[in-house]
Amino acid sequence: MTAILKHANEIVSRCRILASYSEEPEFLTRTFLSSPMRAVHADVGNWMKQAGMSVRIDNAGNIRGCYAGTSCSAAPLIIGSHLDTVPHAGAFDGPLGVLLGIGLVEMLGGRRLKFPMHVIGFSEEEGVRFGVPFIGSRALTGDVDNDLLARMDSKGVSVEQAIREFGLDPARIGEDSVAAGRYLELHIEQGPVLESLDLPLGVVETIVGQSRLGVRFCGQANHAGTTPMNLRRDALAGAAEWMQAVEHKARATADLVATVGQIEAKPGAGNVIPGEVSLTLDVRHGSDATRRENVVAFLDCARQIATRRGLNVSFEKRLDQPSVSMDGALTDGLARAVEDCDHPVHRMNSGAGHDAMIMARRMPAAMLFLRSPGGISHYPDEAVFVEDVAAALAVGAKFVNFLEAGGE
Amino acid sequence: MTAILKHANEIVSRCRILASYSEEPEFLTRTFLSSPMRAVHADVGNWMKQAGMSVRIDNAGNIRGCYAGTSCSAAPLIIGSHLDTVPHAGAFDGPLGVLLGIGLVEMLGGRRLKFPMHVIGFSEEEGVRFGVPFIGSRALTGDVDNDLLARMDSKGVSVEQAIREFGLDPARIGEDSVAAGRYLELHIEQGPVLESLDLPLGVVETIVGQSRLGVRFCGQANHAGTTPMNLRRDALAGAAEWMQAVEHKARATADLVATVGQIEAKPGAGNVIPGEVSLTLDVRHGSDATRRENVVAFLDCARQIATRRGLNVSFEKRLDQPSVSMDGALTDGLARAVEDCDHPVHRMNSGAGHDAMIMARRMPAAMLFLRSPGGISHYPDEAVFVEDVAAALAVGAKFVNFLEAGGE
Numbered sequence: 109m110t111a112i113l114k115h116a117n118e119i120v121s122r123c124r125i126l127a128s129y130s131e132e133p134e135f136l137t138r139t140f141l142s143s144p145m146r147a148v149h150a151d152v153g154n155w156m157k158q159a160g161m162s163v164r165i166d167n168a169g170n171i172r173g174c175y176a177g178t179s180c181s182a183a184p185l186i187i188g189s190h191l192d193t194v195p196h197a198g199a200f201d202g203p204l205g206v207l208l209g210i211g212l213v214e215m216l217g218g219r220r221l222k223f224p225m226h227v228i229g230f231s232e233e234e235g236v237r238f239g240v241p242f243i244g245s246r247a248l249t250g251d252v253d254n255d256l257l258a259r260m261d262s263k264g265v266s267v268e269q270a271i272r273e274f275g276l277d278p279a280r281i282g283e284d285s286v287a288a289g290r291y292l293e294l295h296i297e298q299g300p301v302l303e304s305l306d307l308p309l310g311v312v313e314t315i316v317g318q319s320r321l322g323v324r325f326c327g328q329a330n331h332a333g334t335t336p337m338n339l340r341r342d343a344l345a346g347a348a349e350w351m352q353a354v355e356h357k358a359r360a361t362a363d364l365v366a367t368v369g370q371i372e373a374k375p376g377a378g379n380v381i382p383g384e385v386s387l388t389l390d391v392r393h394g395s396d397a398t399r400r401e402n403v404v405a406f407l408d409c410a411r412q413i414a415t416r417r418g419l420n421v422s423f424e425k426r427l428d429q430p431s432v433s434m435d436g437a438l439t440d441g442l443a444r445a446v447e448d449c450d451h452p453v454h455r456m457n458s459g460a461g462h463d464a465m466i467m468a469r470r471m472p473a474a475m476l477f478l479r480s481p482g483g484i485s486h487y488p489d490e491a492v493f494v495e496d497v498a499a500a501l502a503v504g505a506k507f508v509n510f511l512e513a514g515g516e
Numbered sequence: 517m518t519a520i521l522k523h524a525n526e527i528v529s530r531c532r533i534l535a536s537y538s539e540e541p542e543f544l545t546r547t548f549l550s551s552p553m554r555a556v557h558a559d560v561g562n563w564m565k566q567a568g569m570s571v572r573i574d575n576a577g578n579i580r581g582c583y584a585g586t587s588c589s590a591a592p593l594i595i596g597s598h599l600d601t602v603p604h605a606g607a608f609d610g611p612l613g614v615l616l617g618i619g620l621v622e623m624l625g626g627r628r629l630k631f632p633m634h635v636i637g638f639s640e641e642e643g644v645r646f647g648v649p650f651i652g653s654r655a656l657t658g659d660v661d662n663d664l665l666a667r668m669d670s671k672g673v674s675v676e677q678a679i680r681e682f683g684l685d686p687a688r689i690g691e692d693s694v695a696a697g698r699y700l701e702l703h704i705e706q707g708p709v710l711e712s713l714d715l716p717l718g719v720v721e722t723i724v725g726q727s728r729l730g731v732r733f734c735g736q737a738n739h740a741g742t743t744p745m746n747l748r749r750d751a752l753a754g755a756a757e758w759m760q761a762v763e764h765k766a767r768a769t770a771d772l773v774a775t776v777g778q779i780e781a782k783p784g785a786g787n788v789i790p791g792e793v794s795l796t797l798d799v800r801h802g803s804d805a806t807r808r809e810n811v812v813a814f815l816d817c818a819r820q821i822a823t824r825r826g827l828n829v830s831f832e833k834r835l836d837q838p839s840v841s842m843d844g845a846l847t848d849g850l851a852r853a854v855e856d857c858d859h860p861v862h863r864m865n866s867g868a869g870h871d872a873m874i875m876a877r878r879m880p881a882a883m884l885f886l887r888s889p890g891g892i893s894h895y896p897d898e899a900v901f902v903e904d905v906a907a908a909l910a911v912g913a914k915f916v917n918f919l920e921a922g923g924e
Contacts, residue, residue, distance in 0.1 A: 299742025316741065320786060329604070329895045332775035332798045333724065333867035334707030337767045339891070344776055345763045351756035359745045367740035368752055369786045371779055375603040377644055378728055378777045378796035379868075380894045388786035390740045459741030483747070485739060 115214070116497035119207045123492075125151060126191070126207075127199035135196040135488065140232035140243060141169050141274045148191050152206065152229050159213040161227065166284040167276045168247030169231030174224055175213045182223035183288040185511060186471075187212060187504075188463055189295055190233030190244060198490020202233060204478070205294045208497070212504045221512045226289070230463050237261045237270075245466035250285035257281075290438060291473040292507065293464040294500050296492060300483025307454050308496040309503060311443045312475035314394040315458045315465045317431035319403045321389045322424035323410060325350075327417070329375055329383025341418045344373045344382040349417075353409050354389070357402065364402055365459060366391045394457040396430050432465040435472030442474045445506035451499060476500060523622070524905035527615045531900075533559060534599070534615075535607035543604040543896060548640035548651060549577050549682045556599050560614065560637050567621045569635065574692040575684045576655030577639030582632055583621045590631035591696040593919060594879075595620060595912075596871055597703055598641030598652060606898020608704050610641060612886070616702045616905070620912045629920045634697070638871050643728075645669045645678075647834055653874035658693035665689075698846060699881040700915065701872040702908050704900055708891030715862050716904040717911060719851045720842055720883035723866045723873045727799040727811045728835035731818060733758075734828040737783055737791030749826045752781045752790040757825075761817050762797065765810065772810055773867065774799045802865050804838050840873040843880030850882045853914035859907060884908060 109117070129144035130136045138144050149171050153163045156173035163173050171191070177184075189205025209227035216225075230244030238259045246252050257268040257278055271278040302310050327341035351368050358366035367390045373382040389406065393399035407423055414421035443453045456477065464473045478500050481491045517525070537552035538544045546552050557579050561571045564581035571581050579599070585592075597613025617635035624633075638652030646667045654660050665676040665686055679686040710718050735749030759776050766774035775798045781790040797814065801807035815831055822829035851861045864885070872881045886908050889899045 297742065298739055299744075300738075300747045301742075301744060304747060318741070328892075330891070331706040331868055331893045332777055333726070333773060333800045333869065334705065334893065335773070335867075335891065336708075336771075337763070337773060339708060342763075342775070344779065345759060348756040348759035348763070348776075351753065352760055355745070355750075355753045355756070363744075365741065365743070365745060367750075367787070367789055368756075369740060369781070369788050369790060370784050371752065371781050373777070373779050375894070376778050377602045377642070377894070378647070379643065379649075379775070379798050380602055380777050381775055382777060383895065390787050392741050459743070460739060461741075483738060483743065485742070 112498045112501055113494060115211060116494045116501055119204070119211050119497055120492065120494055122155065122207050123199045123203050126203045136193055136199065137195045137197065138193045139237040140192050141270045145169065145191065145231070152191070155210050156227060159210050160218060161213060165276065166247065167271065167278065167281045168244055168252065168284060169271065169274055169276060170244045170247060170284070171229040173210065173227040176220070177222050177224040178220045179222040183290065184224040184226045185508065186226045186228060186286070186289045186291045186467070187293070188228035188230055188291065188467070189293050190230040190463060192232050192234055192236070194234050194236060194486045196488060198485060198488055200296050200490055200492045201298065201485055204296060204492060204497070208294045208500055208504060211501055212508060215501065215505045221508070223511065233463055238267055241461065242463060242466045243267065245463040247281050247284050248286050249466055249470045250282065251466070252281050286470065289471050290511070291464060291467040291471050293462060293473070293475045294504065295462055295475065295477060296485060296490070297477040297480045298460055298485035299480060301456060302454065302477060302479035303481060303483060305454060307452060308479050308493070308499040309446055309451055310454045310456045310477035311439060311446060312434055312458045312477055313439060313455050314434065315432045315462060316392040316394045317396045317399050318427055318429045319391040319399055319425070320427035321403070322426060323387050323389055324422050325385045325414060326420040327383055330381045332379045332381055335381060340381055342381045343385040343419060346413050346417045346419045347371070347385040347387060350410050350413050353413070354406050357405065361398070361402060363457065364391070364393045364398065366402070366406070392459055394431050432468050434464065434468065434474050438472045438474040441510050442476055442507055445503045445510060448506050449499065449502045451503070476503060520906045520909055521902060523619060524902045524909055527612070527619050527905055528900065528902055530563065530615045531607045531611050534611045544601055544607065545603045545605065546601045547645040548600050549678045553577065553599065553639070560599070563618050564635060567618050568626060569621060573684070574655065575679065575686065575689045576652055576660065576692060577679065577682055577684060578652045578655060578692070579637040581618065581635040584628070585630050585632040586628045587630040591698065592632040592634045593916065594634045594636060594694070594697045594699045594875070595701070596636035596638060596699065596875070597701055598638040598871060600640050600642050600644070602642050602644055602894045604896060606893060606895055608898055608900050609706060609893050612704060612900060613702045616908055616912060619909055620916060623909065623913050629916070631919070641871055646675055649835070649869060650871060650874045651675065653871040655689050655692050656694050657874055657878045658690060659874070660689050694878065697879045698919070699872060699875040699879050701870055701881070701883045702912060703870055703883065703885060704893060704898070705885040705888045706868050706893035707888060709864060710862070710885060710887040711889060711891060713862060715860060716887050716901070716907045717854055717859055718862045718864045718885035719847060719854060720866045720885060721847060721863050722802060722842065723840045723870060724800045724802045725804045725807050725839035726835055726837045726869055727807060727833070729797045729811070730832035730834055731795050731797055732830050733793045733822060735791055735826065738789045740787045740789055743789060748789055750789050751793040751827060754821055754825045754827045755779070755793040755795060758818050758821050761821070762814050765813065769806070769810060772799070772801050772806065774810070774814070800867060802839055837869060837873070840876050842872065842876065842882050846880045846882040849918050850884055850915055853911045853918060856914050857907065857910045884911060
């Protein structure tokens with residue numbers, strides 16, 4: 109086994125160790141500032157120290173390792189990802205990026221760069237405990253306000269109280285923000301694209317924007333046996349026609365995804381024509397204009413179907429989150445590093461949100477995806493190939509060297 | 517107001533009282549052996565006793581009133597309908613027939629006939645709680661077997677357990693069957709035909725056959741943002757295509773009706789592609805051959821869609837109920853009673869199943885329909901005209917007198 113494969117293997121083993129720190133005995137569930145996060149901090153902190161970094165936990169519960177540079181004025185390269193998980197998670201969504209960051213410091217073998225390298229394990233990205241994601245990276249960008257601090261979890265504990273109970277000081281979160289730097293995140297793809305292309309790595313250009321809507325079709329509930337087909341106002345038949353149209357249009361539009369994930373038909377008996385159907389629509393695209401145009405078209409289509417069928421349709425817009433572009437120069441540097449490591453460069457969008465989306469508000473940011481076997485994520489079967497981790501290490505080291513040479 | 521209109525008005529009021537006994541505060545929902553059924557039994561039992569009947573609850577939860585006759589050997593005239601409801605029901609589907617039965621006994625004013633008159637409020641007709649209809653009338657025809665008793669509701673309670681928890685003895689259901697008699701059911705049409713003909717009453721000749729199926733599409737749950745449209749195995753998109761195809765084919769076949777009334781998508785989160793969709797299909801037609809041919813075509817269509825989309829599809833046949841003809845002589849008697857009451861005789865099919873369909877297995881059965889304003893049923897707006905209830909009382913009384921005179 110080559111040295112870099114051994115190193116990659118050690119990183120995968122470390123992910124597995126962290127995955128054993130959970131709120132549940134049978135599954136990995138580790139939410140913001142939950143008690144197993146202390147064991148994660150202990151291990152991650154030790155690995156950081158062994159790599160020559162100084163370590164602290166900031167007031168949002170982020171663990172921050174600093175590997176000093178030789179220049180007094182150089183802004184840091186920040187390599188980060190998150191250490192919290194969804195319920196019943198896999199071992200790699202988040203922690204892999206943190207441990208790859210430490211791995212890149214380890215690969216320096218004690219050598220000092222002009223700029224400092226910071227590795228950050230964000231305390232919160234998934235939004236599970238408080239229903240709001242990215243609390244960890246928001247602390248770095250100075251975006252934790254009093255509204256967020258007052259937010260309650262399901263047990264009535266506020267963000268502020270949770271921070272205090274973890275032994276930190278919520279009043280000092282403002283001091284934890286960073287003024288300047290460059291940001292790199294390494295993360296599993298959480299989708300099937302790289303696997304379908306037989307590629308280990310992908311270079312993220314844009315984190316797509318999202319629209320989330322609630323849609324409701326209303327018709328007339330009636331008896332399934334006594335109402336002839338031509339006299340029905342069947343809300344579910346209308347919803348089915350619309351779901352088909354949405355799928356058809358999304359398939360016909362490059363890179364657009366549209367998903368109906370929830371559906372409820374009322375009254376919900378086998379022998380009653382549904383009088384009301386509520387469903388959700390999730391639409392994502394790298395171009396906000398394309399996304400919004402398509403949402404308008406989907407809603408127009410729903411209105412046309414409803415009118416033709418004698419139904420009413422109403423909409424509730426729940427989210428309209430713009431897309432976030434990664435920094436062009438930094439991303440070009442990352443792509444060059446991929447090329448120099450003899451991998452084909454595949455530029456792609458991220459269909460999921462990441463900490464890089466928040467960090468990009470304050471500094472140039474870039475993201476590298478690792479292939480997700482089976483496209484599986486947010487599930488215990490989530491995996492990663494050791495060879496792909498080794499490839500990410502090599503590309504990351506090359507990228508760091510570009511920055512050191514000023515060639516990004 | 518004439519006496520018979522007053523009587524009809526009282527029957528409508530009683531229906532409204534029973535409609536207040538519900539599992540839900542805002543809507544009428546009263547499933548098999550649910551707790552509000554006890555209040556229904558108390559009121560119906562009191563009205564039966566006031567009409568001179570003895571009352572008992574049998575082991576299937578049917579309430580059975582008996583008005584004794586003068587002959588020791590005469591088989592009873594059984595007048596029945598059901599007391600359970602669909603979710604978010606109206607006040608008349610079922611209860612009106614039970615209360616009209618009591619009304620016909622009341623109209624005797626204490627006079628005894630040769631034959632006994634039984635009025636039955638069936639405990640279960642709609643099939644909501646256990647996915648199988650007619651549990652009440654099946655107990656009378658001796659068709660409740662161990663498979664049916666073992667069937668589970670959505671909370672994992674079996675039919676047997678539900679019966680025991682209501683204070684009844686499932687082991688003694690066999691003793692509740694009836695050997696001989698004649699059966700009459702009075703019921704709202706639950707459709708638009710009589711209203712379109714401006715007629716108060718219709719004489720039922722045939723109850724159409726029904727197929728009920730459970731259908732399950734299985735694909736792959738995955739991230740709504742990271743899974744491109746062409747790499748999805750979306751169970752709900754497949755189900756939507758199939759629902760459209762079923763509707764299209766049903767519209768193209770004369771007198772066929774096909775309905776998807778229930779649908780559930782799992783895991784059921786707005787940002788997750790559904791991996792599994794379960795739905796129900798209800799198919800009805802007067803010709804059993806036409807109905808079965810179409811069910812086969814619907815299932816073939818589901819298989820083709822599933823294969824093309826990389827889904828699995830499975831089916832559970834829950835009901836294959838042949839069409840049932842009402843008894844010719846009894847129906848002729850009912851038609852003559854309609855004519856003698858100066859109403860035009862309209863003979864028609866019933867698109868809905870009724871307890872009469874089950875009772876017809878063991879004894880001659882006849883059915884009288886009352887006009888449904890707006891054709892609305894299985895919905896809170898379900899209504900009835902007091903004048904039509906009065907007409908049904910007059911026709912029912914005439915029919916009882918024909919039987920007493922031996923002229924049916």
